[in-house]
Amino acid sequence: MIIKLILIGLVLFMAFNLFKAMMIMLKNEPDSHPMSKYIGKRLLASAVIVTLIILAIMTGLITPNPRPY
Numbered sequence: 001m002i003i004k005l006i007l008i009g010l011v012l013f014m015a016f017n018l019f020k021a022m023m024i025m026l027k028n029e030p031d032s033h034p035m036s037k038y039i040g041k042r043l044l045a046s047a048v049i050v051t052l053i054i055l056a057i058m059t060g061l062i063t064p065n066p067r068p069y
Contacts, residue, residue: 003056007049014045 021038056062 003052003061007052010045010049010052014042014049017042017045 017038021035021042024032024035024038053062057064
């Protein structure tokens with residue numbers, strides 16, 4: 001259960017960084033933070049999500065759906 005909460009938190013963090021980068025892109029102010037900072041955080045979060053899912057499946061914390069055939 002805790003692994004699923006961590007994954008949900010990371011997905012929300014990833015979505016927050018996506019919208020933060022969009023707001024910076026729309027403002028187009030030269031003194032604001034670079035948009036790549038938030039896109040990089042989003043990329044890191046997605047890499048952590050994939051790694052956690054793979055490790056959780058390998059250790060048996062979560063089970064994937066059964067095969068349909």
